[in-house]
Amino acid sequence: MNRNHAAAMFIGVLVCIPMLAMYHFGWFKSTAEWFAVLFSRGFILPAGGLKQVILLQYAYYTVMAFISAWICIEMTSQWRRIAFLLGGTFLTTSFACIMAMNGILFEPISGVLAMWFAGIAGMAVGGSVNSYRCHVMRDYFVGRLSSRQFEDLADQNDPAKMTERREITVLTCRLLNHVEVSSGIEARQFEELATHFQRSMTEFLISRGAYLDDCNARQVRVFFGFPLTDENHALHAVQVAAVLRTHLATLAREIEQRFGKKPQMGVALSTGSAVCGLFGISHFESFSAVGDVIDFASQLCVLNSEYGSKVLLGARTYSLVKDNAEVRPMEMVSAAGSSQMSEVYELLAEKGSLPEAEIRARDAFWQGVVQYRKGELKQALESFRNAVIVEREDAPLKYFIGRVEQALKGPSAAGKDTPKHSRKLAAT
Numbered sequence: 099m100n101r102n103h104a105a106a107m108f109i110g111v112l113v114c115i116p117m118l119a120m121y122h123f124g125w126f127k128s129t130a131e132w133f134a135v136l137f138s139r140g141f142i143l144p145a146g147g148l149k150q151v152i153l154l155q156y157a158y159y160t161v162m163a164f165i166s167a168w169i170c171i172e173m174t175s176q177w178r179r180i181a182f183l184l185g186g187t188f189l190t191t192s193f194a195c196i197m198a199m200n201g202i203l204f205e206p207i208s209g210v211l212a213m214w215f216a217g218i219a220g221m222a223v224g225g226s227v228n229s230y231r232c233h234v235m236r237d238y239f240v241g242r243l244s245s246r247q248f249e250d251l252a253d254q255n256d257p258a259k260m261t262e263r264r265e266i267t268v269l270t271c272r273l274l275n276h277v278e279v280s281s282g283i284e285a286r287q288f289e290e291l292a293t294h295f296q297r298s299m300t301e302f303l304i305s306r307g308a309y310l311d312d313c314n315a316r317q318v319r320v321f322f323g324f325p326l327t328d329e330n331h332a333l334h335a336v337q338v339a340a341v342l343r344t345h346l347a348t349l350a351r352e353i354e355q356r357f358g359k360k361p362q363m364g365v366a367l368s369t370g371s372a373v374c375g376l377f378g379i380s381h382f383e384s385f386s387a388v389g390d391v392i393d394f395a396s397q398l399c400v401l402n403s404e405y406g407s408k409v410l411l412g413a414r415t416y417s418l419v420k421d422n423a424e425v426r427p428m429e430m431v432s433a434a435g436s437s438q439m440s441e442v443y444e445l446l447a448e449k450g451s452l453p454e455a456e457i458r459a460r461d462a463f464w465q466g467v468v469q470y471r472k473g474e475l476k477q478a479l480e481s482f483r484n485a486v487i488v489e490r491e492d493a494p495l496k497y498f499i500g501r502v503e504q505a506l507k508g509p510s511a512a513g514k515d516t517p518k519h520s521r522k523l524a525a526t
Contacts, residue, residue, distance in 0.1 A: 106171055109219045110164035113212050117159050121152070121208070130205040137198035148203035155204065158193075159212035162186065166213045170220030183217045186210075238376075238385055239325070242310040251326055259327075261375035266323040266387060267335040267367060267415060268395040269308065271299050271342070274362040274403045276316050283359065288315075291357045298349050306338045311386055317399070319392070324374050325385055332369045332418035339365055339409050340423070340448045346408060364402025367445075368395035369415040394433045397523040398442065401431070405444070406493020413440040422449045426460050427467045428494065430520040439520060444494055459485045463495060470502055478502050 120126060134148050166186065170179045190206045190213070197204040239248050273279065273295055280288045292315035299318040300310055308320035322338075323331030346363050353361050370391030377386050398410050405428060416425060425443040432439050446452060446460065466481030479502045485495055 103168065105223045106164060106168035106220065109167035109216050109223065110160070113163040113167070113216045113219070114160050117163070117208060117212050118156070121155065126155075126205055126208050129207050130203060133194065133198075133205045134203050137195070137203070141195070141199050143198065144201040146201055148198060148201060150203040150205075154197075154202070155208060158190075158204075159209045162190070162209050163212040163216040166217040167220040170217045171223050176221070179217065179221055183214055186213050238383070242304070243325075244304055244307065247307065247309075247326055260325045260385060263371055263373050264324065264327070265331070265370065266321050266372050266374070266391065267331045267369045268311075268319065268321060268372075268387075268392050269303070269335050269339060269365065269367050270317055270319045270395040270399045271303075271346075271363060271365045272317040272396075272399045272402075273315070274364050274400065279359045279361055283357065287357060291353060291359065291361075294353065294356070295349070295361070295363075298345075298352075302342065302345050303338065306341075307334060308338065311384075317396070319395070321387060324372075324387055332367075332415050333422055335367050335369075336411070336415065336419045336423050336445060337448060339367055339445055340451075343408050343445075343447075362403060364399050364407065365409040366395050366399035366402070366412075367409070367415045368392075368398060368412040369418060370394070370412075390433065390436075394523075397433055398431070401428075401442065401521075401523065405497050407444045409445040411443045411445055413442070416441070416443045423447075424449060424452050424457075424460065426463050426494075431523050432520075433523050455487060459487050463498075466498065466502075470498065470505075475502055475506050479506070 130150055137143065137148065166183065169182055173179050173182070187210050190209045194204045194206040235248070235252055239251060243251065273292075276292075279291065283291075296313050296315070296318060300313055303318070303320045304310055308322060309324060309326075310318070311321050312319040322328060322335040328334060342365060346365070350361050350363060353359060368391050370389060372387035372389030372391050374387045375385065376383055377388070378384055394412060398412060402408065402410060407428070410428065411419075411423075411425060416423075424446040426446060428442040428444055430439045431442050446456070452460065462481050462485035466478045466485060469475075469478035469481055479499065482495060482499045482502060486492070
């Protein structure tokens with residue numbers, strides 16, 4: 099039994115005891131007689147007249163007291179609480195009329211009083227509980243969630259549900275060349291640059307439903323599917339990432355114009371199981387998640403600097419969104435400390451939003467990757483060249499063309515340690 103249920107039980111008892119005493123001392127006797135006269139004038143009653151069933155009166159106001167207290171504590175909307183009490187009053191009166199037509203005298207006043215007394219007490223307790231919960235949670239979540247999501251989270255009555263193992267999607271955005279960008283400028287300038295990067299990214303992602311987990315001068319990391327449960331967390335993350343491509347281009351131009359430094363930014367999405375909960379001590383506590391999925395997103399994000407890509411997806415993310423996203427394959431990778439290989443994809447756009455020319459280029463690129471992995475180097479090179487779109491810079495395509503051309507020159511030119519189509523991700 100949680101705190102709200104216990105409070106509802108306590109209120110119900112406090113209301114029922116005086117109601118029982120009032121019945122015992124005959125406070126409702128005159129009320130019952132008045133309703134008996136009213137019903138006899140307004141309805142055609144059974145031949146035997148009306149008979150009062152005291153146990154029915156006791157049972158009704160007891161049930162209504164507990165239900166009203168519980169609902170008015172659980173509900174967060176004040177007008178819905180009032181609507182419930184008004185609806186209950188109407189139903190109680192209607193119930194009394196129905197009972198009268200069946201020969202049972204049921205006075206509704208005791209039930210209505212019990213319902214309203216318990217409901218008002220429930221409103222008071224519920225308001226204080228919700229206010230306290232919001233006050234406590236504000237320190238953890240304000241600035242990390244949008245206002246709407248914080249309200250939804252505060253409405254949940256069991257914060258313990260956030261401590262569990264669940265599948266989430268992690269989006270990591272990194273300033274890939276932060277060391278290069280930080281050199282040659284004053285410390286104050288780099289501080290302003292990093293702050294601009296952080297503010298722009300966090301405001302964009304939080305406003306679109308992400309939970310801010312980490313934010314520093316090098317990267318911003320957000321979660322989808324935590325702390326609020328979201329069955330479509332991967333899809334929502336990919337939809338945000340598709341729009342984020344344009345935002346990154348705009349942000350890069352702003353930074354270059356303002357600070358004279360050309361930033362290289364990359365994004366990676368990884369989906370998997372993580373242990374979620376409240377971690378840290380004292381003032382350093384925060385709701386976060388721990389698992390390979392977080393580390394993999396960081397490692398995958400760095401890979402953007404190799405390809406020149408903007409947004410990369412892990413295999414699990416792609417499997418959940420393949421019907422809703424336009425992608426092309428990159429390489430097979432394994433995370434640091436793992437020997438299991440998995441596919442990496444570059445996110446191009448949401449499904450159905452690519453122009454026909456880019457679809458043909460994407461298909462040719464995909465065919466080239468397949469041929470490259472099979473060792474069909476000449477065919478792969480031809481496919482990659484067919485994927486070229488005139489007057490458009492395509493760094494990942496340039497990367498693969500370079501790999502194939504190196505491989506065609508022979509192992510000595512490519513280098514013994516150069517992987518053909520797979521790589522081991524470095525720990526970050």
